[in-house]
Amino acid sequence: MDNFVSVSKLTKRYGDFTAVDNLSFEVKEREVFGFLGPNGAGKSTTLHVICNLTGFDKGEISVGGHDLRRETRIVKSLIGLVPQEIALYPTLSAYENVAFFASLYGLSGRALKSAVLEALEFVGLSDCVKKRAEKMSGGMQRRLNIACGIAHKPKLIVMDEPTVGVDPQSREQIMRSIRKLRENGATIIYTSHYMPEVQEICDRIAIIDGGRLAASGTEEELLKMVTDVKTITIDCPKIDEKIINFIVDLPDVKRVKYQEKLKIEVPLRFTGISTILQALVDNGVPVDNLKTDAPNLETTFLALTGKELR
Amino acid sequence: MIYIIKKQFLILIRDKGSLFFTVLFPALLVMILGNMLDKLDNPDSVIGDINLQYIGINTKILPKIDGVSFIEASSFEAAKIAVEADAATAAVQFSERGIELYQGRDSIKNRALESVFRGISIGAVNSEKTFVQTKNLGYNRTMLDYYAVTMIAMIVFMGGGVSGASTVFEERKNGTLSRTAMSPKSRASLYFGTVLSFLPQSALQVICTMLPSILIFNAHYANTIAGNLLLFSMFFIVGISTCSVFALVGLFIKINPTMVIMPAVWALMFLSGSFAQDVYITGFSDILPPRLVQNAAFELTIFGRYEKCVSAIIVSAFVLALSSVLGAIIFSRKAKI
Ligand SMILES: Nc1ncnc2c1ncn2[C@@H]1O[C@H](COP(=O)(O)OP(=O)(O)O)[C@@H](O)[C@H]1O
Ligand SMILES: [Mg+2]
Numbered sequence: 001m002d003n004f005v006s007v008s009k010l011t012k013r014y015g016d017f018t019a020v021d022n023l024s025f026e027v028k029e030r031e032v033f034g035f036l037g038p039n040g041a042g043k044s045t046t047l048h049v050i051c052n053l054t055g056f057d058k059g060e061i062s063v064g065g066h067d068l069r070r071e072t073r074i075v076k077s078l079i080g081l082v083p084q085e086i087a088l089y090p091t092l093s094a095y096e097n098v099a100f101f102a103s104l105y106g107l108s109g110r111a112l113k114s115a116v117l118e119a120l121e122f123v124g125l126s127d128c129v130k131k132r133a134e135k136m137s138g139g140m141q142r143r144l145n146i147a148c149g150i151a152h153k154p155k156l157i158v159m160d161e162p163t164v165g166v167d168p169q170s171r172e173q174i175m176r177s178i179r180k181l182r183e184n185g186a187t188i189i190y191t192s193h194y195m196p197e198v199q200e201i202c203d204r205i206a207i208i209d210g211g212r213l214a215a216s217g218t219e220e221e222l223l224k225m226v227t228d229v230k231t232i233t234i235d236c237p238k239i240d241e242k243i244i245n246f247i248v249d250l251p252d253v254k255r256v257k258y259q260e261k262l263k264i265e266v267p268l269r270f271t272g273i274s275t276i277l278q279a280l281v282d283n284g285v286p287v288d289n290l291k292t293d294a295p296n297l298e299t300t301f302l303a304l305t306g307k308e309l310r
Numbered sequence: 311m312i313y314i315i316k317k318q319f320l321i322l323i324r325d326k327g328s329l330f331f332t333v334l335f336p337a338l339l340v341m342i343l344g345n346m347l348d349k350l351d352n353p354d355s356v357i358g359d360i361n362l363q364y365i366g367i368n369t370k371i372l373p374k375i376d377g378v379s380f381i382e383a384s385s386f387e388a389a390k391i392a393v394e395a396d397a398a399t400a401a402v403q404f405s406e407r408g409i410e411l412y413q414g415r416d417s418i419k420n421r422a423l424e425s426v427f428r429g430i431s432i433g434a435v436n437s438e439k440t441f442v443q444t445k446n447l448g449y450n451r452t453m454l455d456y457y458a459v460t461m462i463a464m465i466v467f468m469g470g471g472v473s474g475a476s477t478v479f480e481e482r483k484n485g486t487l488s489r490t491a492m493s494p495k496s497r498a499s500l501y502f503g504t505v506l507s508f509l510p511q512s513a514l515q516v517i518c519t520m521l522p523s524i525l526i527f528n529a530h531y532a533n534t535i536a537g538n539l540l541l542f543s544m545f546f547i548v549g550i551s552t553c554s555v556f557a558l559v560g561l562f563i564k565i566n567p568t569m570v571i572m573p574a575v576w577a578l579m580f581l582s583g584s585f586a587q588d589v590y591i592t593g594f595s596d597i598l599p600p601r602l603v604q605n606a607a608f609e610l611t612i613f614g615r616y617e618k619c620v621s622a623i624i625v626s627a628f629v630l631a632l633s634s635v636l637g638a639i640i641f642s643r644k645a646k647i
Binding site for chain 1: 320325496
């Protein structure tokens, strides 16, 4: 897969404050790229630069092979933004809002109408085509906010925390539509500080903090960066040294110790759990409970940035 | 750009605030003023007798109006002295050039007088016919004519100022400004589209004042249809260029423009003597746009002279072009909007 977006050494300052600091990353075509970072990390600022909503001090950005500075208008026509803050005309209906923004991308007449209706259906707002934005619930406004960003079928969809403050139903609807958008061929940059979402839908993830890139890669790659070990904890009574030695000698097992429970450190891709259980059962050890503590993005994030996500 | 105009029109007719300024405020003002002036115009109790010293016209063709007495003076200078001494309400000189009116200190009588003279169709002093045709004009129902013009001028400046400045503010508040600006449409065309979308609003404002005042209160503006169209055109284009100028201002102010623009426009109107002659500052008030526009309108409605209206239209068109081009450039150049 080719790179659809390439950001290279991007620096953006507000006066003396550097909001984005020498940031580089690539987004591959047709992937959902997660942009993860605590509040104030510079996520929105980066996205605004890509969407040409604010200038930048240094760096190179290209979208779909077009340079942002030199071919601004082409780049703009490729992008649809779902901004972090809801951006709608309160007194216009759902249809009128979407239609206005879509018409700015050259859609008109029947093509416009069908694109608008499709976008509204996409986010599950087909029933409120005529409802004014101001009369909608927060979750519905969020979904309308998305519809306004995608109706013109952009190749690159940039979503800045699209699920902040939405009800579970709307969140589910939004997740579904993002998956559908990717199936339809869009490339998506997805920003969030909500871990499970990012884990759920992103192919690759960049973790940024203080305007800098802390790490990037697939979820698995990120997890490995911090540790490649997971711990299997088994609830059982104290066992013989003999059994412990047997487990230690199993391939891939790194460490075994007993502290009230049996704790076994193994690589992330360990496949011998059944062998261990078999050994315990064969020796008449009653097993009460078993759990694996794999590192997750949450702990990875903490390790990489020293911060908890909000 | 048509989609911007359409969108702005939808917003206009749905937003209570702008609808108020465009339709209700003018209509309301007409109602209140119309009713108030109807009462005020009782010739016996409020205005009192008007005592005119005149020169330069045949007595027989002067209109007969209750409460107005015409006394022929020996000279215009002598009539003026009588006015200074409060012996006469005003001195009038009829001549080929038109009518010269020298007013006294009673402002209510002065206003009534201006209405009277507007009624006598001043454009043709040397044509006796005109005087005959307008013989049953009374001053007791035409004070609205005087005020209506002031009122429209006020509405045009006030409405134009507020809506011009708040368009950008509202877009910024809604977050729709960035969303619009990130589209591939050039910033300049977006800005021009917005300025153009003031057209319907500006037209509505003037229509909503002129129509009810004519239909309900029998107000008179210019004497001919062409004159009225000219008057309408002037207010209309002054309205749009006011919108455009304040939209330019709105690009820079980050606070709610109603807070800033409203007092500013009120001050402007006051200083140009639109509400009361007392705040009139010679030399300064004369050059304020509301004053100039109002004067141009009076020239047309009272004296039938259209030159100033035409100049006002030309100047407004120029201001409109300049401010919108400037706005488009600034809007295009701004990195962060
Ligand atoms: N217009 C601005 N002027 C000054 N500082 C800003 C501006 N916009 C954002 N910042 C600062 O830049 C940093 C990054 O902000 P932002 O990109 O919004 O973070 P995120 O989206 O990751 O929460 C924050 O510290 C914020 O205060
Ligand atoms: Mg943000």
